Amino acid sequence: MLRQTKHLMVKDKIKEWINSGEVKPGEKIYSENELVKIFGVSRHTVRQAVGDLVHEGWLYREQGAGTFCANGITQNKPNQHFPRTSGKNIGVITTYISDYIFPSIIKGIESYLTDQGYSLTFACTDNNIEKEKQCLQSMLSRNIDGLIVEPTKSSSYNPNVNYYLELEQNNIPYLMINQYYPQLVPPHIIVNDEKGGYMGTEHLIKLGHEKIIGIFKTDDLQGVHRMQGFIKAFRENNITLSPDMIITFSTEEVDTVLLEKVRKVLETSDEMPTGVFCYNDQVAISVLNLFRELELRVPEDISVVGFDDSYLAEATETKLTSLSHPKLEMGIAAAKWIVSAVEKRNQNDKHSIVFEPELIIRSSTAPVKGEVTQET
Template identity: 50%
Template sequence: MNDEVRLVAETKYNKVKGWIKSKILDGTYTPNQKINSETELMKQFDVSRHTVRIAIGELVNEGWLYREQGAGTFCANRSAVEQEGKNPGDKKIAIITTYISDYIFPSIIRGAEAEISREGYQVSLFSTNNDHENEKRILETILSQRFDGVIIEPTKSAISNPNINYYLNLELLHIPYVMINACYDELEPISVVMNDEKGGYMQAEHLIKLGHERIVGFFKTDDIQGSKRMKGFIKALRDYGIPIKPQHILTYSTTEKMTRPAEYLSKLLHSAEEKPTGIVCYNDELAMRLLDVIREMDLAVPRDISIVGFDNSLFAEVSEVKLTTIEHPKSGLGKLAAKMVLEMVAKGKSSRKGMDIESFMFEPKLVVRKSTRSLRADRELSAEVVVGEAGVELGKS
């Protein structure tokens, strides 16, 4: 068999093998349940019986499956085997975030890691890059290696998640998990989040109270945080009687975050009619990108445009213009999530059932810096000038 043929054969049997393992890990196949027959697998993957038997044979040798003569192939009960082989001192917690190395995530992770390590657990970090397929692979690793507990930031939490079965299997296997920053509502998990709707309301309200009416909001809406911040933004405009123009709200996805908001702001700034006086941003990271667009237009913050971020990240303090923003608890959020999951591990609980632990929501705080200014003083001055000019004309007549 030449190398090319061998590679094709290996790819085919790995595909069969991977599919069977996924069905075990997401709970489709439960211990002692019969799996699809060789013939069914041959038809499903359009492969030979030899390829199917290689895949099944490896899974049998690895302890995922077992055969019964004349009856078929069955899903093995791995829990008993794994518990027997587990070192009592091998205590481990997984932390899964959408990102690891940038923005506010290192602070969240440090807060959780310090608390977990203090209790003698090893910490394993994973990043989904806000991608469901990555989330699936990570959850399979968590399930196959039987971690004691998991802290999870949901991936694209505003849209339907294809990996819900994996979370349900975590519960079946009594592996507790706590969700941070957002949660999958259908699971009703223990979670530690921000009051994002109130935060979005406070962003808009701050600008409104400074006299701004042409306010544009930018929100990343494949994560539930963005949808809730947008909801708060719209509610504030309604409460204060500010007309809501559809063109003054831009939504974008994770894949568009590097391009779409900047392009849209540039378009607005070139329009005399739609040019905003105030901008509300999904987060500080976006605010930094939009500041670049504003500079390129030879405009200044806050002289020409006021801008409000969210998260009170390092960006807010190190930028050329110190950013008005909403405080995010960061390490405090990670620490609280760690305490919760450790308590669940200690009590042997994997879900809300029988738990006296409640989800927690941090309330937002507005941090006012130099990126916003009042328009009321300008209007009062303009009114005085108009009145003064009118008085002069009247005096001449």
Template identity: 35%
Template sequence: MLMGIQEPKYKAVYNWIVDNINSGELKAGDRLPSENELSARFGLSRQTIRHAIDLLGQQKLVTRVRGSGTYVGGEVRQGRRERYMNIAVISTYVDSYVFPTVLREIESVLSGKGYTTQIAFTGNRVGREQEILSNLIDKDIIDGLIVEPAKSALPNPNLHYYRELMKRQIPVLFFNSNYPELGLPYVAMDDVRVGRKAVEYLVKAGHRRIGGIFKCDDGQGLLRYKGFMQGMQEAGLRAKDRNVVWIDSEDLVDMEYWSDYLFSRIGDCTALVCYNDEVAYVLSGICGRRGIRIPDQLSLVGIDNSELSTLADVQITSLPYPMEELGRKAAENIVKMIENPCFDGNYLFDSDVVERVSVKILGSGS
């Protein structure tokens, strides 16, 4: 290297991989360390790591396999020779108003393609998720896994189980949310866009003092909040921190118990974006018991367009969650990932507001 000319940062990664291939430490078919692992090893950004990997790929020294990793060699690694025609599905809940329809569609599509479906539920608990994943790995009789992550907004202790499945070249597809650290594909509602559209609808109705209730332990809650903030900023509005309330799965069950605190936070709002229809439904009941009239005193927008949105005393404006479509897409994509390891299983669904009567139209000065 010439004096005064600094070698590009990506070359350290590039040279390390090439040297290990030449020395035999990395053999054809071996899986490279993940981008996160290489980033930690070399103290470089993931973008720099990706640039080195891309260059190696152009030279046919490595091959990326979507949902599995990057492997030494210029040929796409073939899937396991033995097929079990069995796909596992892990969901958080069995009795939620959303999941039965999603799971029914997944099972229907997979059955039509000749697969049996093995379904398990975590109750949104990472401990139960660990038990299920450990059992699946021990038995080793699945061709793919469709999974809704447990408490996806929180650090997860089970990531090594997913990495083991990736090492075994078993395709993994998340639905509703994902664990970003893994870089695995997922099928979900476009939660950021949905959060933004909820705010846009309220702003169009004349609301300016808009608050929100979001879940803090699920990735969907964080994304819907992100969209909420985007919508407020695009409308030239400032979201007050006190008007944004964060809840977890347990708080939702006990919402009546801590409702005094809730209303102390949102008391000056004319409208709320609710994490989902369940939050909106429970809140509407509490408002009724407190003598707070919806929508005259407080407007609500939910997300999911579930049956709950029509069961409240005042039917709730909501953005539909694509239950049937999402289930079908998840099943179709996992089969494609099994048949073609390079298939990109990612897909986000858009949604538009279904108007009911829970939002009041205000004057421009409100």
């Protein structure tokens, strides 16, 4: 028997259980291992069948608890009659949830939504496209009223666009924060990342630095836009930027090869760089640790600028110059927007919000030795 036939057989049987009442709405279905034994099929076949049923609204997943039955609904109208524990439920999908700036963003979202009587459903993608797909399937199966999303790998085409179009088809408002998918251009709340990249780089240039390393994460638009600002600062100050001074990395490389790339630039450069602009404060802290290992003094030998003005900026002995990110304010603004959209108060208001960054100068940057600078 062909695998596709087995896959459809498993789907049809589970739907039969739901329609006959053998499995009732809210009840947990058999585990993956049990379904493998019941049907005598592979684990892959079971996962494919269950995944389809989740997307189609027959089932829903609870993280850490299992897979449960939704109402018996028609395959072509997923989620239409899904029972809710609350009539006011907002989904929140972030790339990360428990570290760096994300707890502050989530705190802002949660504080406003709970005050308005809304319940929240959180999910995290770890900046992984497949995990984002699973999160979106789960949110759709819960029949949420609205969705706040931080995009996953926003600088390239996202194969999960169809789920966002499904949200639009079902009149479920959604808002993107920190960045947005260019192919959708949805309402969004972001920081002016290009301007931040420009401001941080120009700060170094005015301190007399011309040989500046730029480190950018390029699978997210934040990094792309910050790089644009970095390059623009060189052009507008009539300084030649050497191509080998730009270091790029992806999500998967941040904990593996990124610092080796930095080390290689330092070792092979004809002229020792005197400044570094970092994609964010996390990267900047890693760079500071590398410089300590290499016995490079900050800022005496090399100046460092971060981005996001996170708690990390003041967590080390050398306090980090950084660009501000309105973490709490962004969360509150996102929550206000989604509540207004759900309650139909802003049907004609599709505006987006762009926060302007502020340069926070601390002790990680200083003038190049012997230079008269333009900074006051």
